[in-house]
Amino acid sequence: MKYPIGIQSFERIIEDGYVYIDKTDMIYSLTHGGSIYFLSRPRRFGKSLLVSTLKNYYLGHKELFKGLKIDSLEKDWNVHPVFHVDFNGSNFLDEGVLEKRLYAYV
Incomplete structure (x- = not known):
């Protein structure tokens, strides 16, 4: 058995x-019911994998x-x-990093 440690895809x-x-x-229930969701989960708890699955x-x-x-x-x-924007791997404490990442998608 292979375990997907650290794999978010x-x-x-x-x-x-x-x-x-x-x-x-x-996921089927999430996409076919309701309209707006706020998904709050702890670090390393599958948020990126959920987005990749969606x-x-x-x-x-x-x-x-x-x-x-x-x-x-x-x-x-x-x-x-x-439109999938990935914010992993960036330090957003530095000025202008967010803008650069967003412009990279244009």
Whole structure:
């Protein structure tokens, strides 16, 4: 068994055969109910992996979800535009770093 220690990419975990605890039924519920959510979790508690999973879901990458709970729940697999901004690896205490990171996406 391979454990995804430090891996925050849903597609890498699935494609490389790492252990994945399937909570995709919760992602289905999250995306099909309510409207605004504030997700607050402690450091190193899966926020980046959740965002990566949502990104792949909204991009319609059905093949990554084969055999997971969401595979039997979702019928449409619509593709949506995704704008994913990654703020990992930057020191935002320095002036101008945030602006530089945001301009890099333009």
